[in-house]
Amino acid sequence: MQNYEADRNMPVGVFDSGVGGLTVVREISRNLPNEELIYFGDTARVPYGNKSKETVLRYSRQITRFLEKQHVKAIVVACNTASALALSELEQEIDIPIIGVVKPGANAAVKATRNKRIGVIATDSTINSRLYPEYIAASDPEIRVYGKACPLFVPLVEEGWTKDEITLAVAKRYLGELLEQEIDTLIMGCTHYPLLRTLLREYLGEGITLVNPAYETAGTLKALLAETGLEHKDEGEPKYQMYVSDSAEHFRRFAEKILPERIADVTQIAIEEY
Amino acid sequence: MQNYEADRNMPVGVFDSGVGGLTVVREISRNLPNEELIYFGDTARVPYGNKSKETVLRYSRQITRFLEKQHVKAIVVACNTASALALSELEQEIDIPIIGVVKPGANAAVKATRNKRIGVIATDSTINSRLYPEYIAASDPEIRVYGKACPLFVPLVEEGWTKDEITLAVAKRYLGELLEQEIDTLIMGCTHYPLLRTLLREYLGEGITLVNPAYETAGTLKALLAETGLEHKDEGEPKYQMYVSDSAEHFRRFAEKILPERIADVTQIAIEEY
Numbered sequence: 001m002q003n004y005e006a007d008r009n010m011p012v013g014v015f016d017s018g019v020g021g022l023t024v025v026r027e028i029s030r031n032l033p034n035e036e037l038i039y040f041g042d043t044a045r046v047p048y049g050n051k052s053k054e055t056v057l058r059y060s061r062q063i064t065r066f067l068e069k070q071h072v073k074a075i076v077v078a079c080n081t082a083s084a085l086a087l088s089e090l091e092q093e094i095d096i097p098i099i100g101v102v103k104p105g106a107n108a109a110v111k112a113t114r115n116k117r118i119g120v121i122a123t124d125s126t127i128n129s130r131l132y133p134e135y136i137a138a139s140d141p142e143i144r145v146y147g148k149a150c151p152l153f154v155p156l157v158e159e160g161w162t163k164d165e166i167t168l169a170v171a172k173r174y175l176g177e178l179l180e181q182e183i184d185t186l187i188m189g190c191t192h193y194p195l196l197r198t199l200l201r202e203y204l205g206e207g208i209t210l211v212n213p214a215y216e217t218a219g220t221l222k223a224l225l226a227e228t229g230l231e232h233k234d235e236g237e238p239k240y241q242m243y244v245s246d247s248a249e250h251f252r253r254f255a256e257k258i259l260p261e262r263i264a265d266v267t268q269i270a271i272e273e274y
Numbered sequence: 275m276q277n278y279e280a281d282r283n284m285p286v287g288v289f290d291s292g293v294g295g296l297t298v299v300r301e302i303s304r305n306l307p308n309e310e311l312i313y314f315g316d317t318a319r320v321p322y323g324n325k326s327k328e329t330v331l332r333y334s335r336q337i338t339r340f341l342e343k344q345h346v347k348a349i350v351v352a353c354n355t356a357s358a359l360a361l362s363e364l365e366q367e368i369d370i371p372i373i374g375v376v377k378p379g380a381n382a383a384v385k386a387t388r389n390k391r392i393g394v395i396a397t398d399s400t401i402n403s404r405l406y407p408e409y410i411a412a413s414d415p416e417i418r419v420y421g422k423a424c425p426l427f428v429p430l431v432e433e434g435w436t437k438d439e440i441t442l443a444v445a446k447r448y449l450g451e452l453l454e455q456e457i458d459t460l461i462m463g464c465t466h467y468p469l470l471r472t473l474l475r476e477y478l479g480e481g482i483t484l485v486n487p488a489y490e491t492a493g494t495l496k497a498l499l500a501e502t503g504l505e506h507k508d509e510g511e512p513k514y515q516m517y518v519s520d521s522a523e524h525f526r527r528f529a530e531k532i533l534p535e536r537i538a539d540v541t542q543i544a545i546e547e548y
Contacts, residue, residue, distance in 0.1 A: 043325075044319070044325060044329045045318070045319045050432075051317075051318060051520050051521075052520050052521035052524065054521065055318045055519075055520045055521070151429060151432070151433055152426070152429055152430070152433055154429075155425060155426055155428075155429040156426070158324075158425070159425055159426055165443075166440065166443050166444060166447070169439075169440050169443070170440060173440070245329075246325050246326050246329045247325075247326035247328065247329070250326065272546045
């Protein structure tokens with residue numbers, strides 16, 4: 001445990017297994033444009049989505065220690081898998097506020113559903129954790145939740161096939177059984193999936209609300225900083241410091257597509273040493 | 275550097291980024307049934323196929339140190355990506371013989387081609403290393419080599435869709451440009467790809483020879499052990515010791531499908547500490 005006075009001008013730490021968490025950073029930058037951010041993407045060990053709780057927790061602890069050493073005032077776990085498998089332990093272990101994307105995503109879906117039937121698509125590990133249904137049941141035990149792991153969506157997005165007939169065929173295969181359950185709300189429970197929003201929207205039609213947990217997470221962060229008096233007060237749009245565990249150059253190319261104006265430096269670090 | 279006398283009854287070390295190298299183990303067990311094997315699969319950090327040379331080399335060095343401590347008499351790098359990005363450095367750094375799958379695969383393709391037009395399918399990092407064309411050119415500079423990265427094949431195999439219309443559509447997308455080059459030989463340059471052999475055979479027809487580098491690698495290992503007087507002499511079919519960096523249970527289920535009779539223990543280790 002570290003003990004230091006949080007200062008409103010300190011940065012917010014955000015981490016993800018790789019590049020996907022940049023979709024969360026994008027929402028934070030829209031909601032909280034004045035906040036400084038430090039992002040870590042674990043690109044040397046990505047993906048987390050089919051790895052064990054023990055491994056994801058070990059990696060998440062290393063990253064949290066790294067971010068604490070950067071003197072962040074709060075941490076956002078932008079990865080659904082790490083939020084599902086590691087957040088409850090991390091909350092116990094550190095002094096600074098830490099939030100994940102699962103609880104905000106669950107809350108947004110509870111608000112959105114009319115017929116009380118929610119679908120969740122995510123990685124294997126997130127689905128198997130059953131954390132989305134747990135949070136939803138805590139809000140409203142009458143809601144039925146149907147989960148489906150979609151392990152091919154991440155590699156399809158990374159291949160760039162986001163508007164492609166093959167990806168559509170995969171989506172039909174994965175989502176068919178959720179549609180049979182007559183869901184009216186679908187949580188995109190992995191940070192890569194919002195990049196498939198257009199394709200999912202066309203396939204699912206307008207009758208199903210697509211929930212991107214990143215929106216609600218940015219709102220949760222905003223409320224947290226307001227409550228604790230830690231909102232950044234200076235004006236301006238600071239550039240973000242980016243850290244990765246594999247090659248900086250590879251990450252920079254992807255990051256500049258998602259956040260063209262915001263990237264300061266991208267630095268590779270040895271995350272195993274934290 | 276370690277210095278110890280190699281003994282013919284010591285095991286052979288085999289490593290891979292994950293489970294795919296078990297297809298190489300299977301070929302070794304057919305060719306050299308009496309050899310003891312120690313296998314390491316880096317399941318906590320898999321895949322290697324889109325990671326940088328620096329990262330793959332760092333991981334491969336840790337694994338090599340681990341295998342040396344198990345007193346193996348030789349090492350087989352069963353992963354194409356690690357063979358392409360790390361083997362030339364590892365060869366310089368250790369005392370015991372070490373072989374990869376790329377050179378044997380290239381040799382097998384050179385023997386197989388009639389029209390001197392060879393295709394290579396592999397991960398991004400293997401294709402970008404250009405090691406297959408380099409080895410082939412060293413054997414016969416007249417041969418033309420056409421490489422194509424197929425990043426979706428590994429997740430498709432891991433999803434179990436090995437005989438599936440979606441996988442066939444992906445194969446057509448990836449392989450179309452190789453077919454236009456009128457290749458007569460195709461190297462399956464990633465250990466997962468032999469699990470797509472039936473589908474590739476149906477799509478490509480009988481006119482294209484499919485090269486599985488694992489066959490030739492097992493032959494190369496056999497020749498190496500014979501030359502150095504290190505063949506195991508005892509009769510019997512020893513069980514294999516398996517080590518992994520993520521959950522042992524998850525690996526065991528996959529391993530027992532590929533090598534039902536051969537698995538002794540599966541043990542999880544902290545590979546970062548080597």
